[in-house]
Amino acid sequence: MTDRKLGKGALALISALAVAVPVGMAATPAAAYVFSNVRIEGNQRIEPQTILSYLDLPRGQDVSAGTLNDALQRLQSSGLFESVELVPSGGTLVVRVAEYPTINTIAFEGNKRLKDANLSEIVKSQSRRVYSPAQAEADAAAISQVYASQGRLAARVDPRIIRRSGNRVDLVFEIREGDVTEIERIGFVGNRAFSDRRLRNVLQTKQAGMLRTFIRRDTFAPDRVPVDEKLLTDFYRSRGYADFRVQAVAPELARERDAFYITFQIYEGPRYTFGNITTISEVPGVDAAEFQQQNRVRRGEVYNPTIIETTIRRMEALALRKGLNFVSIEPRVTRNERNQTLDLTFALTRGPRVFVERIDIEGNTTTLDEVIRRQFSTVEGDPFNPREIRNSAERLRALGYFSDVQAESRPGSSPEQVVVDVNVEEQPTGSLNFGVSYGVNSGVGFNASLSEKNFLGRGQQVDLSFATGSGTKSSGLTFVEPYFLGRNLKARAQLWYNTTDRLNSDYNTRTVGLLTGIEFPISENGRLELRYKLSKDTLFDVEPPHVDPESGEVVGSSPILFSEQGGFFTSALGYTYSYDSRIAGLDPLTSYRLRFSQDFAGVGGDVKSVTSTLYAGIESRAWRPSVTMLAEFEAGAVHMLDDQNSRFMSRFTGNSKIRGFEPNGFGPRDLEAPNQDALGGNYFWALRTELQFPLGLPEEYGITGGLFADAGSVWGLDNRIGANETEVDDSMKIRASVGASIFWTTPIGPLRFNFAKALKKEDYDEEQSFDLTISTKF
The missing domain is CATH 3.10.20.310 (membrane protein fhac)
Structure with a gap:
């Protein structure tokens, strides 16, 4: 025109x-x-x-x-x-x-997937401004691009004008959203070691399948291609294919623009194993033998770059502990094509003497600079260590405050200095959640929580929660300051109020309390918490044995519980030592956790006791990356002082300790009590083992399987008031169970189906052969 x-x-x-x-x-x-x-x-x-x-x-x-x-x-x-x-x-x-006329109003027609308010933020044309055909076309293209990013490549947007009086027009964008352009097929060329199906499970992009209504990773997004290439490369190289590379990615759009066909052309190369592993030192006065002890690469092991990276990190950590600045670990690889082995040499070399001139932080509008700087162990004037800068950036990402973190270095004011530029992109850190939960025993429950993990940009965490279930109500407030007094001290304060009104027991409970504590590191992986707890625990509505006038049957609970009802205050000082190998992250395939706690009650209050608990756990993917093995052991003991007897509210129960049994389904019992309510015990131990593995289904279905075996016991009572001691069973009798689990990640939340069989139990134990849990937030 x-x-x-x-x-x-x-x-x-x-x-x-x-x-x-x-x-x-x-x-x-x-x-x-x-x-x-x-x-x-x-x-x-x-x-x-x-x-x-x-x-x-x-x-x-x-x-x-x-x-x-x-x-x-x-x-x-x-x-x-x-x-x-x-x-x-x-x-x-x-x-x-x-x-040109003036734009009177801007309207959108035909849009269902995107609201008018969202589209208004995209267009640059504005009402009461001069109409520009070029700008209207650019706005239409921008809207089409947004639809394309959601997989609707067939979407069409046409700008139309409606003439009004006074040289005014209404600008209308007519939108035909079209259907989602799904990825109909993902194929591979050049793969021999792994099938197309196995490789498709590795990719972030998914092929349309049965669950295409719920899965939105089956739409083509160009920005996911580099991610998929890296996932494929990591997959192959972690399995010994050191020469693997993606040669080309060819996405093709069907003529009707309703489907994509993506082909990955790859080169696998040979599969390598490690040959000779040596460590040498090119730094005068530094003995390589001590660094060789940090080596985690073994001869004959399948090549895996993660193991090499882990060894380098361990060696560099040792160098820092020894005060060896500017020492770097250089991996030198020699390929032996004939026998398909890789000889690996870790060389300790002297790097250039470069110092950090300053650290510049940009992009943080809410988060304070000090919150970001404390994630860097390097400060101005320290020797420059690129790996430590990368690790610091990873720690920043792990905080969850930022959607993106980039840490790069550039030359400083002199050749011996560098400037570290830290660019962050903040994201919302507060959330208001409303949720529904379900359990076979607990029934349907509702919960609401208000959480802020970067309160006022100071890195503080505030949580307020309310939850209801079948016969239970709980509420709590938690405040955490991760760097109390500007040091690596985590201070926390908690308030809680919980009640139970269960239909399957002849008693109710109420607990209200507060806790304050401070936690600090005592080693690279170990931390110690010191705390104080004050609580009032009440057992009430205990029905003593009596004859029901309607049924004529004897009902009620044990005289032991009846004698223990009432409220009592517990004032206790305690500590917890915890060890977590994941803190240093030196072994990505296997992690260990250890926790030992003791609480000393008697600093005021009504109770004088020592309560000790122990937890040890291991999680490993060393056997196969897709298979997770877990083992957990925990135990506890309550020791009363000054000839006091333990009470139900301070004893241990079997809840969540062994699968295959109902809550309070095993442990000490008064066998003469009509309902044989669980009494709890002064001691417990439990051993849980589990194996989680894929079931061969497409990864996008989110379904995996598991096998488990549990064993343990709860035993020991002080109080036998009003009960026939010969009919009270509080001995240490082992319970054991085995079972299978199905894990399903669904749009309504993660589901876990447990099918269990008790192998060793007592006649009065209450079994639970099936359990379903669901939790979702919206």
Whole structure:
């Protein structure tokens, strides 16, 4: 449309010049026109001076037709006018313009997936501003791009205008969203060691399948291609294929634009194992033998770059502990193509003497600089260690405060100095959650929580929660300061109020309390917490044995529980030592956790006791990366002081200790009590083992399996008041169970199905062969 108007204007101008130029000038090389006045017609909002500035034509001088045509094009391309004409009229140049209309309103039609408010943020056209066809087309393209990012490549957006009075228009974007353009097939060329199906499970991008209604990773996104290439590379190289590379990725769009076909062309190469492993030192005075002890690479083991990286980190950590600055570990690999082995040498080398001049932080509008800086063990003036800078960036990402963290170095003010630039992109850290939970025993429950993990940008955590279940109510408030007094001290304060009103027992409980504690590191992987706890625990509504007047049966609970009802205060000082190998992250395949706690009650209050608990756990993927092996052991003991007897609220129960038994389903019992309520015990131990593994289903279905075997016991009572001691079973009798689990990650939350069989139990134990748990937030 613009080109046609330009042609008409130029043609009219040339025709007018042919009439206006005197005959005597016909012999000149080109027609020229001289004007002394300019008359502007049609402008309403645009000032005449603005139009004259675009014309830029001299008065009283010869002006050729080409010069006038250039002025016409300048006016037209200014974007201010819908049409422009230049008409010579004697000594006056008449400029006739039609201004673009003003946008009255902007509307969207046909959109369902995206709301009007979201689309309004995308378009640059604005109401009460001049309408621009070019901007409207750009807005339509931007909307189409948003739909394309959601997999709707067939979406079409057409800008339309509706003429209104007063030179106004309504701008309407007509949207046809179209269907999701799914990935119909993902194929591979060059793979021999692994099938297409196995490799598809590795990718973040998924092929459309049965659950295409719920899974949105089966749409093509170009930004996922580099991620998929890295996932494939990591997958192959962790299995010994050191030469693996992705040669090309070819996405093809179907002619109907309703499906994608993606082909990965790969080169596997040979599978390598480690050959000779040595450690040498090229730094005078540094013995390589001590560093060799940190080696985790074994001869004959399948090549895995993660193991090499772990060894380098261990060696560099040792160098830092020994105060060896500017020492780096250089892995040198020698390929033996004949026997497909890799000889590996860890060389201790002296790096350049470079120091950190300063650390510049950008992008944090809410988070304080000190919150970011405390994740860096390197400060200004320290030796520059690129690996430590990368580790610091990983720690920042792990905080969950930022959607992206980039830490890069650049030359400083001298060759011996570098500047570290830290660029962060903040993300919301607060959440308001409403949830539903379900358990076979607990039934349907509802919960609500308000959480902020970067309170006021100080890195503090605040949690407020409420939950209800079948016969239970709980609420709590937690505040955590991870760097108390500006040091690596984690201070926390907790308040809680919990009640139970269970239908399957003849008693109820209520607990209210507060806890304050401070935690600090005592080794690279170990931490110690010191705390104080004050609580009031109440056991009430205990029914003593009696005859039900309606049924005539004897009902009620044990005299032991009846004698223990009432409320009592517990004031205790305690500590917890914890060890977690994941803190240093030196072995990514296997992690260990250890926790030992003791609480000493008697600093005021009604209870004098020592409560000790122990937990030890191991989780490993060393056998196979896709298979997780877990083992947990825990135990506890309550020792009463000053001849006091333990009470039900301070004893241990078997809840969540052994699968295959109901809550309070095993442990000490008063066998003469009508309902044989669980009494709890002064001691317990439990051993749980589990194996989690894929079931061969496509990874996008989110279904995996597991096998488990548990054993343990709860025993020991002090109080036998009112009970026949010969009928109270509080001995240490082992319970054991085995079972299978199905894990299913669904759009409504993670599901776990447990099928258990008790192998060793007592006659009065209460079994639970099936358990289903679901938890979701919205």
